[in-house]
Amino acid sequence: MQKIVVEGGQPLQGEVLISGAKNAVLPILCATLLADGPVEISNVPHLHDVVTTAKLLAELGAGITIDEGTLIVDGKTGKGSGITVDPTTVHSQVASYELVKTMRASVLVLGPLLAKYGTAEVSLPGGCAIGSRPVDLHIKGLQALGAQITVEDGFIKAHAKRLKGARHVFDIVSVGATENVLMAATLAEGTTVLENTAMEPEIVDLAECLKAMGARIEGAGSNRIVIHGVERLHGGKHQVVPDRIETGTFLVAAAMTGGRITVRRARPDTMDAVLDKLKEAGAELDCDGDRITLDMGGRRPRAVNLTTAPHPAFPTDMQAQFMAMNCIADGVGVINETIFENRFMHVNELLRLGADIRVDGHTAVVRGVPKLSGAPVMATDLRASASLILAGLVASGETVIDRIYHLDRGYENIEEKLSGLGARIKRIG
Numbered sequence: 191m192q193k194i195v196v197e198g199g200q201p202l203q204g205e206v207l208i209s210g211a212k213n214a215v216l217p218i219l220c221a222t223l224l225a226d227g228p229v230e231i232s233n234v235p236h237l238h239d240v241v242t243t244a245k246l247l248a249e250l251g252a253g254i255t256i257d258e259g260t261l262i263v264d265g266k267t268g269k270g271s272g273i274t275v276d277p278t279t280v281h282s283q284v285a286s287y288e289l290v291k292t293m294r295a296s297v298l299v300l301g302p303l304l305a306k307y308g309t310a311e312v313s314l315p316g317g318c319a320i321g322s323r324p325v326d327l328h329i330k331g332l333q334a335l336g337a338q339i340t341v342e343d344g345f346i347k348a349h350a351k352r353l354k355g356a357r358h359v360f361d362i363v364s365v366g367a368t369e370n371v372l373m374a375a376t377l378a379e380g381t382t383v384l385e386n387t388a389m390e391p392e393i394v395d396l397a398e399c400l401k402a403m404g405a406r407i408e409g410a411g412s413n414r415i416v417i418h419g420v421e422r423l424h425g426g427k428h429q430v431v432p433d434r435i436e437t438g439t440f441l442v443a444a445a446m447t448g449g450r451i452t453v454r455r456a457r458p459d460t461m462d463a464v465l466d467k468l469k470e471a472g473a474e475l476d477c478d479g480d481r482i483t484l485d486m487g488g489r490r491p492r493a494v495n496l497t498t499a500p501h502p503a504f505p506t507d508m509q510a511q512f513m514a515m516n517c518i519a520d521g522v523g524v525i526n527e528t529i530f531e532n533r534f535m536h537v538n539e540l541l542r543l544g545a546d547i548r549v550d551g552h553t554a555v556v557r558g559v560p561k562l563s564g565a566p567v568m569a570t571d572l573r574a575s576a577s578l579i580l581a582g583l584v585a586s587g588e589t590v591i592d593r594i595y596h597l598d599r600g601y602e603n604i605e606e607k608l609s610g611l612g613a614r615i616k617r618i619g
């Protein structure tokens with residue numbers, strides 16, 4: 191099994207290019223199922239989750255081409271930053287357990303398949319390391335549009351001759367449920383009003399893609415989205431928004447190592463909460479168009495307190511990385527995780543590197559230590575993996591990170607990008 195080896199001690203310096211957002215491209219790939227013609231998506235990151243989604247679409251019968259024509263079927267994949275999905279050949283509305291179990295976002299084919307074909311059977315995604323992650327809000331939202339839904343034999347089975355526009359208030363803010371119901375409502379009869387919607391930039395990006403396919407949507411990015419259903423959606427083109435979590439991960443890496451880096455092709459306007467916390471930690475930030483320069487000037491970061499919450503508050507997907515920074519910061523940082531019930535899996539691994547962290551329920555109190563020391567550690571989920579790499583960048587000696595397949599789900603060439611910034615990092619095995 192592959193591992194990542196990091197040798198700490200180098201302040202990061204230089205420039206790094208940000209990839210398209212994983213959490214935008216996955217729903218967008220699912221949304222292509224709604225179209226009557228090919229949808230061209232650019233700025234697609236080369237990630238394992240993208241390959242899984244492409245395989246799922248291919249299993250449903252869609253034609254998938256990567257860049258100039260590499261097909262993804264039967265496990266064959268190709269590199270590239272553009273994917274065209276031709277949904278006109280879809281012949282199945284069943285998303286199998288084999289693919290859904292490897293990636294929760296697969297549940298996002300439910301709304302599009304149901305809206306387009308009047309039927310969908312999608313395996314229940316189940317939980318994952320960070321929490322139980324139910325899909326009740328997805329189901330309730332689609333039921334509000336008139337779908338008949340049962341959960342049997344491990345599958346969500348949904349039917350509707352044609353969905354009907356309705357007003358629906360989500361019980362709690364959910365990114366995935368907002369996306370699923372938003373996609374379904376584009377082809378519903380009449381107008382749908384969704385309230386208490388998630389406001390993440392990836393939802394805005396999904397809505398932009400849907401609009402490029404002919405959907406009529408207002409209010410994406412706010413807590414109230416209005417969708418005027420149309421008879422059909424056509425093919426179109428869309429460029430995926432830059433990944434704010436990848437951007438934040440590199441900025442934290444620079445801050446922790448006392449370095450100075452510029453991230454290019456980023457969207458600073460989508461990450462206020464993270465940039466504010468970096469400033470609080472003592473970083474100097476300069477945003478210029480799609481560039482962000484962070485200068486730590488060799489200083490040790492100050493510990494920060496943070497509470498994760500839906501956008502525009504601090505994102506749960508950056509919690510582990512900031513915890514890594516607090517581990518070597520000056521002072522004590524209190525971290526509250528309010529989104530997922532079990533998202534402190536990285537704590538035990540950070541302790542192995544010499545961190546001082548106490549967890550009480552949803553709160554972690556991190557007392558900064560002057561130095562971490564390298565050790566073998568195990569990645570437990572995607573952002574936990576990132577936090578271990580960041581900790582490894584400042585630990586003395588070698589940190590060897592096992593189970594890095596989690597990392598490949600969501601970071602494109604992270605070790606190459608970090609090496610380009612001067613980090614001593616390599617993949618072995």
Ligand SMILES: CC(=O)N[C@H]1[C@@H](OP(=O)(O)OP(=O)(O)OC[C@H]2O[C@@H](n3ccc(=O)[nH]c3=O)[C@H](O)[C@@H]2O)O[C@H](CO)[C@@H](O)[C@@H]1O
Nearest residue numbers: 213295323324325326327328364365366367506507529530
């Ligand atoms: C592919 C993708 O975009 N993933 C992101 C998405 O996940 P995802 O869309 O799964 O996250 P949600 O926003 O739905 O989850 C928020 C909370 O709602 C709960 N919930 C959700 C749905 C439901 O039907 N019932 C329910 O109780 C979840 O268990 C969680 O506690 O948003 C999360 C929160 O920003 C991010 O961490 C993930 O990176």
Ligand SMILES: C=C(OP(=O)(O)O)C(=O)O
Nearest residue numbers: 213294295507572573600
């Ligand atoms: C939790 C994450 O992703 P997913 O919802 O795809 O598991 C993440 O991106 O940090």
